[in-house]
Amino acid sequence: MPTPALDASVVVGIGRSGSGAARLLRSLGQRVCLIDSSDTPEAQRRAEDLRQLGIDVRLGVPLDAVNLAQLQEQLPGGLQRLIISPGIPWDLPALTALRSRGVRVQGEMVPAWEASRPVPWIGITGTNGKTTVTHLVHHLLEASGLDAPMAGNVGYSAAELVLDRRGSGAELPTWMVVELSSYQIEAAPEVAPRVGIWTTLTPDHLERHGTLEAYRAIKRSLLERSQVQVLNGDDPDLQRHAASWPGACWVTAGPRQELPEAIRPHLWVEAGRVIRDHNGTSQDLMAADCLAMPGEHNRQNMMLAIAAGLEAGLTGQQMECAFRSFPGVPHRLERIDQQAGVSYYNDSKATNYDAAEVAVRALAGPLVVLAGGQAKRGEARGWLEALHQKARAVVLFGAAQAEFQALLEGASFAGAIHRCDGLNEAVPLARALAAELHCRAVLLSPACASFDQYTDFEARGEHFRSLVLALRP
The missing domain is CATH 3.90.190.20 (Mur ligase, C-terminal domain)
Incomplete structure (x- = not known):
């Protein structure tokens, strides 16, 4: 009998996220073909490194119906799965046509999600603040002795992180702290974090998503798939939709009395202290001024991070100590x-x-x-x-x-x-x-x-x- 063809995946994009996904899939035993429209010296250098790993790299190949049809014919077993980088629009006609034919089209987050099971993810999204919250949560957990690396939309792809752990023989981390942009969420409906955090919502990326409603729906989808939903009660847009989040964990950087009636916060600030609602009882957690970063928005970021820390089992004392040692976030104030x-x-x-x-x-x-x-x-x-x-x-x-x-x-x-x-x-x-x-x-x-x-x-x-x-x- 002929040997069955290995699962085949086509990865689009030779940048960091695409290369990371291709390397991860190859390490899992899959046949991988990577295509990229560029053919620059830098792309050629990266291509050679990937070919050494047994990855079929084809440069100067735009993502269009003609090239996808050729791949369907050339690959043993045909084109079964296409992995795209965040910069590629989800509604590109060539991708829509593939999905209509039953081809799995997925973002580069999906291989990382699949290969990291059963590690719980803390998924962080929002228009503004998500990078700061990602760094804060990572710092909180690591400073408290937990293995909780960060990845995603922060310069180190989730696929690279999982690959490095698997390739080195090290154990997978206890937690993964993952920043997720709307582009990444849109293309990864499989990703379902243990904790989802939504920082803010203001108009952004409308040239890609078209309307604020479409942009909001993408962000919301990640939180709806999360076991624990942490929301910023101080954000005006999230406030307006509070009634649609009956089981969410709301936080505020101010007194709870200043929030709309629809929001009953789990965390708030009172007399310079962070207070927690613990089974209906107010519990004093820590000093509210333990984070040195300027601005009310950073106190909101701190409160969101505290909610994640509590879900990871940290105490107020551990978190206050960690916040006091936080060095700040590169490129963010x-x-x-x-x-x-x-x-x-x-x-x-x-x-x-x-x-x-x-x-x-x-x-x-x-x-x-x-x-x-x-x-x-x-x-x-x-x-x-x-x-x-x-x-x-x-x-x-x-x-x-x-x-x-x-x-x-x-x-x-x-x-x-x-x-x-x-x-x-x-x-x-x-x-x-x-x-x-x-x-x-x-x-x-x-x-x-x-x-x-x-x-x-x-x-x-x-x-x-x-x-x-x-x-x-």
Whole structure:
């Protein structure tokens, strides 16, 4: 009898998430073919590394109906499963056609989810705050002695994490702390965390999802699949839908009396202490000021992390000690340096108006704010109001310069407005403006995606860091 063909998976994308998924699937004994539309020297280098593992890599192959049909004919057993990276739209016609024919189309999170069973996941999503909460939860659990690595939308793919553990012969972790973007959730309906955390919901990625309702529904689907649903009671959008979450664990960074009647929080702040509702009894957990990060939004992030810590069995004393040692999150209101009495903050992670508004409001003014990049759709009014209150100057850079200048002038911004091609010119100009206008801080909070000039927001933040440190005398 002929030997049956091994399960075959086609992975789309030779970037970090795609390569991680391909390597993981291959380690599990599957036949893997990886395709990518690029054929750059960097892609060729990565392809050679993957071929050494027995992965069939085909470069210069766009994701379209013609190439998928060829793969269906060429692969032994046909095309059975297609794994896509987050940057590929879920409603791409070629993918819709595949699903209609019964081919499993899945995001790169699904192989990681399947290979990590039975490890419980803490899945964290939201428009803003999810990266900070992911770092906080990871730090809480690890500082308390639990093996709880973080992965997902934080620069280290979940597939890579599982592969490294399996490949090294190490045990799988006790918990996995996974940040999940809407793109990843949309393509991974199989992922069902033990604990799901929803930080905030404001308009974002509408160029991909179309409407706020569609975007909200994707986020909500992850929480509905989670055994424990942790929600931010201070978020206006989540508040408006509170009646539809009868069994959720709500938290607030303020007194419980200030919440709508539909929300009965499990965690709140009272007289400077974090209080827990434990079987109908108020239980004092810890000091509410144990996290040094500035801003009310970070107290909300802390409360969400506490809820996850309780689910993992941590005590208030353990968590307070861990919060006091938390070093902060790279690229999220990260204090880079202080020079001549001026603090420099890297908030490159603020890729939309709402995140940038939060950063401006979190810092004591007056400020010089650097903003720009690849503009997104969204409501800018709150951001403009925050700039009016806190900023004496705004330095614009990148593709959004003209658009942002029009927004600022239309809102009658009273401070100085300057335009630069990029951060190389913007950073020394910001230093000069801070000295001239007697500002306390220079804040990079772009309110934009980074893809006009950088590969990602991390690259933008690292460039800012290097420029700031180069200013030192």
